[in-house]
Amino acid sequence: MKVPRDRLIDRVKGVVFNINLVRASLTNDITNQHSPNLPTQECSMKSKDNFENRPARENYLVFGKPDLRREEIDEVIATLESGWIGTGPRVEKFEENFRSYVGARHAVAVSSCTAAMYLSFLELGIGAGDEVITSPFTFASTANVVIHAGATPIFVDIDRRTKNIDPAHIEQAITPNTKAILPIHYAGRPCDMDSILDIAKRHGLYVVEDAAHAIGAEYQGHKIGTLGDITAFSFYVTKNVVTGEGGMLTTQNAAYADNIRLKSMHGLSKSAWNRFSKTGNTRYEVVTPGFSYNMTDIQAALGLPQLARLESNLRRREAIWRAYDEAFQDLPVYLPAPVPSTIRHARHLYTLLIKCDLVDITREEVTIALAKENIGTGVNFISLHLQPYYRDMYHLSPGDFPNALFASERTLSLPLSSALSDGDVEDVIAALHRILSRVRLKNRIQTVD
Numbered sequence: 001m002k003v004p005r006d007r008l009i010d011r012v013k014g015v016v017f018n019i020n021l022v023r024a025s026l027t028n029d030i031t032n033q034h035s036p037n038l039p040t041q042e043c044s045m046k047s048k049d050n051f052e053n054r055p056a057r058e059n060y061l062v063f064g065k066p067d068l069r070r071e072e073i074d075e076v077i078a079t080l081e082s083g084w085i086g087t088g089p090r091v092e093k094f095e096e097n098f099r100s101y102v103g104a105r106h107a108v109a110v111s112s113c114t115a116a117m118y119l120s121f122l123e124l125g126i127g128a129g130d131e132v133i134t135s136p137f138t139f140a141s142t143a144n145v146v147i148h149a150g151a152t153p154i155f156v157d158i159d160r161r162t163k164n165i166d167p168a169h170i171e172q173a174i175t176p177n178t179k180a181i182l183p184i185h186y187a188g189r190p191c192d193m194d195s196i197l198d199i200a201k202r203h204g205l206y207v208v209e210d211a212a213h214a215i216g217a218e219y220q221g222h223k224i225g226t227l228g229d230i231t232a233f234s235f236y237v238t239k240n241v242v243t244g245e246g247g248m249l250t251t252q253n254a255a256y257a258d259n260i261r262l263k264s265m266h267g268l269s270k271s272a273w274n275r276f277s278k279t280g281n282t283r284y285e286v287v288t289p290g291f292s293y294n295m296t297d298i299q300a301a302l303g304l305p306q307l308a309r310l311e312s313n314l315r316r317r318e319a320i321w322r323a324y325d326e327a328f329q330d331l332p333v334y335l336p337a338p339v340p341s342t343i344r345h346a347r348h349l350y351t352l353l354i355k356c357d358l359v360d361i362t363r364e365e366v367t368i369a370l371a372k373e374n375i376g377t378g379v380n381f382i383s384l385h386l387q388p389y390y391r392d393m394y395h396l397s398p399g400d401f402p403n404a405l406f407a408s409e410r411t412l413s414l415p416l417s418s419a420l421s422d423g424d425v426e427d428v429i430a431a432l433h434r435i436l437s438r439v440r441l442k443n444r445i446q447t448v449d
């Protein structure tokens, strides 16, 4: 992607700054918790906010902009005009297309990834007295559902480079009460599934995967969604495929799929479509106390065209990712870890870690400065062990998970979506260069600007 001439000034400043002052002293090598060079304390130094008044762009670039086109609009209108907007033929088609894309035996569409994970734990009989090992560096719902199922989340630290659960810590956390491992494929990067599946097999544990970020990801030639006992995906508004709210679970086990589908629709023996369609029959039985966790045809209408375009969307995400990697390599940030050829990254979140222990700016200051430049950002995540509920309920201290703490204090997600134009990407690059080319090294060496 070409950067226009007028923006090159900002980029050149950044490069000069880095060549002269940072390159020699900073490394992009990010190692795990025991490195003495990587402090884990809160980044608190303030930078001088003397950015130029004119923002990098006129209008606000929203973080996680969905890629919705004419096909989605037409499909939603057709659904509205069809006379049936509830769970029906479009959901069935979406499930089938998703199942076939992933290569799983079964797919069940639900109202969210959270619902998918919750129903999975119920189906696997995981509840009171049981423990589920997971990563704290995740969204709230990953651990919330464990609690709703009646079980206890047991956190173990992440790998500092990949931000995924570190299998080396999983085995140490296993007790007689452990029933499952719940890995999160952070940002769309598959976890070390060989090690996780091996540990699960040796200890007789279930593996339920949180693949909210990982639609399209592959591990050693297998799509995520075909490896663990049950895998949960999200179609939340910022995801690679969006349906407003929505989720899907995949499994190789027919009984799991049937029971979960039943539970997602109030525990009725027949779905509403099977009762109200022309060939349906209105009689039904309540066979289990279920939930209202079903997906609607309006949601499926949004998802179907995006699923059909997913591969080309992933290629676009990959191109943006490469442009960011190239543009930011001399800035005081840790870039996302390179991806080995054995995995395919779903490129859901482009997350940098700001080297705020070495330069005079905090992550919060960078996000505020980017907002002033009209660039939206996300923070994925503030580790759950730092959140009031989890901290207090499980008596957790910040230092219990040094790598999750390290990432929490520095992580910053930039806009990444197949809906971004080249101009949008250039704006993000120019804005981050403008901001980070003016920070000072903490040892008070003057920057060039």
Ligand SMILES: Cc1ncc(COP(=O)(O)O)c(C=O)c1O
Binding pocket: 111, 112, 113, 114, 115, 138, 139, 141, 142, 184, 210, 212, 213, 233, 234, 235, 236, 246, 247
């Ligand atoms: C890692 C992770 N897990 C689970 C979820 C929950 O997904 P949903 O909103 O579809 O329930 C999210 C949502 O952003 C997430 O990032």
